[in-house]
Amino acid sequence: MASRGEDFLQRRRRWSVAATIRNFVGGRYAEDTAAGFDKVSPVDGTVTARVQEAGQSLVDRAVSAARKALHGPWGDTSVQERARLLRRIADRIDERADELLAAEVSDTGKPVSLAKELDIARAAGNFRAFADVVAATGLDSYLTEFPGGRALNYAVRKPLGVVAVIVPWNLPLLLLTWKVAPALASGNTVVVKPSELTPAGATLLAEILTEAGVPDGVYNVVHGFGPGSAGEALTSHPGVDGITFTGESSTGSAIMRAAAPRVRPVSFELGGKNAALVFADADLGKTVDGLARSVFTNTGQVCLCTERVYVQREVFDEVASGLAERAAALRPGRPEDPATTTGPLISLEHREKVLSYLKLAEQDGAKVVAGGGIPAMGPELDGGAWIEPTLWTGLDHSSRVVREEVFGPVAALIPFDTEEEAVTLANDTDYGLAAAVWTTNLERGHRVAQRMNVGMAWVNTWFLRDLRSPFGGVGLSGIGREGGTHSLDFYTEPTNVCVQL
Numbered sequence: 449m450a451s452r453g454e455d456f457l458q459r460r461r462r463w464s465v466a467a468t469i470r471n472f473v474g475g476r477y478a479e480d481t482a483a484g485f486d487k488v489s490p491v492d493g494t495v496t497a498r499v500q501e502a503g504q505s506l507v508d509r510a511v512s513a514a515r516k517a518l519h520g521p522w523g524d525t526s527v528q529e530r531a532r533l534l535r536r537i538a539d540r541i542d543e544r545a546d547e548l549l550a551a552e553v554s555d556t557g558k559p560v561s562l563a564k565e566l567d568i569a570r571a572a573g574n575f576r577a578f579a580d581v582v583a584a585t586g587l588d589s590y591l592t593e594f595p596g597g598r599a600l601n602y603a604v605r606k607p608l609g610v611v612a613v614i615v616p617w618n619l620p621l622l623l624l625t626w627k628v629a630p631a632l633a634s635g636n637t638v639v640v641k642p643s644e645l646t647p648a649g650a651t652l653l654a655e656i657l658t659e660a661g662v663p664d665g666v667y668n669v670v671h672g673f674g675p676g677s678a679g680e681a682l683t684s685h686p687g688v689d690g691i692t693f694t695g696e697s698s699t700g701s702a703i704m705r706a707a708a709p710r711v712r713p714v715s716f717e718l719g720g721k722n723a724a725l726v727f728a729d730a731d732l733g734k735t736v737d738g739l740a741r742s743v744f745t746n747t748g749q750v751c752l753c754t755e756r757v758y759v760q761r762e763v764f765d766e767v768a769s770g771l772a773e774r775a776a777a778l779r780p781g782r783p784e785d786p787a788t789t790t791g792p793l794i795s796l797e798h799r800e801k802v803l804s805y806l807k808l809a810e811q812d813g814a815k816v817v818a819g820g821g822i823p824a825m826g827p828e829l830d831g832g833a834w835i836e837p838t839l840w841t842g843l844d845h846s847s848r849v850v851r852e853e854v855f856g857p858v859a860a861l862i863p864f865d866t867e868e869e870a871v872t873l874a875n876d877t878d879y880g881l882a883a884a885v886w887t888t889n890l891e892r893g894h895r896v897a898q899r900m901n902v903g904m905a906w907v908n909t910w911f912l913r914d915l916r917s918p919f920g921g922v923g924l925s926g927i928g929r930e931g932g933t934h935s936l937d938f939y940t941e942p943t944n945v946c947v948q949l
């Protein structure tokens with residue numbers, strides 16, 4: 449085992465990320481592993497770190513450490529103690545926000561301004577929100593009357609146990625803490641497998657949790673890939689009691705198969721092909737602002753991003769040209785440059801996927817009204833995964849571009865005539881994560897939002913979050929809900945006690 453002190457010192461260098469990113473097991477960095485892989489910057493294609501890949505034996509050790517911690521003093525902590533601990537973690541995140549920011553930016557290449565406002569703020573916010581939720585939430589109790597007697601029924605929550613947390617690369621710290629905070633609030637221990645593309649933040653969080661007083665073995669990190677690597681070893685591990693996952697729908701299916709033999713609970717937040725519905729009565733200025741945010745935020749790499757924009761015919765041209773202007777105004781560049789308003793895609797491999805849809809759109813007869821290719825970034829940045837924000841009109845609803853999740857800064861704009869037609873088009877998808885309705889007619893806003901076959905529908909806004917609300921999707925977009933007490937429902941098992949009086 450490497451000493452904890454050495455690593456802390458190494459990692460305290462502001463704005464730089466340690467050259468070696470290691471696994472964290474039982475409260476310590478694990479010894480060097482035989483296998484490893486490079487972390488490549490999406491900004492310029494340079495190698496920024498070497499990541500130690502966990503094999504089966506290290507995953508075994510991580511799960512054992514988590515099990516041992518569950519049966520140690522952590523298992524006896526009260527809800528109030530855990531709520532206090534979560535608040536200390538949030539405070540420590542604030543104190544080390546610059547280092548987390550450096551890790552997030554190095555992981556993803558996203559603009560510093562975005563990472564600061566969205567990801568780092570939410571990391572602390574997630575711990576505070578679940579401290580509040582767990583402290584305030586009780587369970588049902590009933591006085592049960594029956595002929596000749598009465599009984600008291602009440603339920604107590606117990607932690608699920610050892611939870612595997614598998615997260616993707618698009619909002620790595622936000623999504624990790626969104627799962628780790630309620631898992632710890634509920635008294636579980638976790639083994640985290642961050643995306644192989646974004647390993648730094650989860651590792652730094654291990655130090656922060658340890659400093660805040662999280663006992664050894666409660667939070668473990670194993671690095672690696674999915675199939676044949678740490679991801680598969682973890683999700684198929686018999687010592688894991690539940691799996692929470694965010695990522696692609698097909699990965700969700702693979703994880704479900706891994707969970708099936710022992711019938712373990714899963715919570716899945718998967719992909720989306722989210723629609724925006726713009727009615728002619730919408731405030732078009734605000735709508736185009738909102739649409740631009742919903743299509744282009746994080747270079748379109750948020751599961752909630754809009755990729756289908758249905759616009760009532762009489763305002764179609766105005767909305768299309770307004771949104772195209774917004775696309776053209778986005779400034780790609782280095783994350784730390786204050787003028788930068790958009791980052792690269794996560795990797796050259798992901799850019800290949802997005803480019804394949806750009807090509808397909810043209811083959812399917814799309815008119816490209818913005819972007820459509822790779823921007824010239826200059827010799828320093830041309831090795832990065834840059835892509836132009838892209839908008840299409842003229843695509844048929846049957847095109848794969850309109851039906852499949854692209855996960856980039858792209859959208860197809862499609863006209864409609866009636867509310868009924870808009871609702872039918874928006875719901876004509878295998879996914880069902882999010883939708884946004886843009887109208888000044890609030891009656892219509894409520895009506896249409898409620899008819900959306902999704903987990904989350906916004907009216908005149910997008911990605912406005914209350915962390916107590918249910919978050920998740922239907923169809924290919926997921927199983928279950930997280931957020932507020934919905935998270936506690938996943939991360940705990942209630943035991944009902946019935947006492948005859």
Ligand SMILES: NC(=O)C1=CN([C@@H]2O[C@H](COP(=O)(O)OP(=O)(O)OC[C@H]3O[C@@H](n4cnc5c(N)ncnc54)[C@H](O)[C@@H]3O)[C@@H](O)[C@H]2O)C=CC1
Pocket residue numbers: 614615616617618641642643644672673674675678679680683694695696697699700702703717718719720750751798801853854855
């Ligand atoms: N929230 C969303 O909707 C997201 C969607 N995507 C989409 O998924 C595509 C692929 O991106 P990936 O990063 O490869 O997403 P992914 O779903 O394959 O990976 C997400 C996480 O799951 C792990 N994983 C993959 N296969 C696994 C397996 N069989 N068992 C256990 N863990 C496994 C990965 O290592 C990573 O930590 C992207 O091009 C994008 O379109 C990616 C990230 C998030």
Ligand SMILES: O=C(O)/C=C/C=C(\O)C(=O)O
Pocket residue numbers: 618619623626694695717749750751752913919
């Ligand atoms: O919890 C949130 O506010 C955001 C979640 C976003 C995703 O799940 C995603 O992009 O995968």
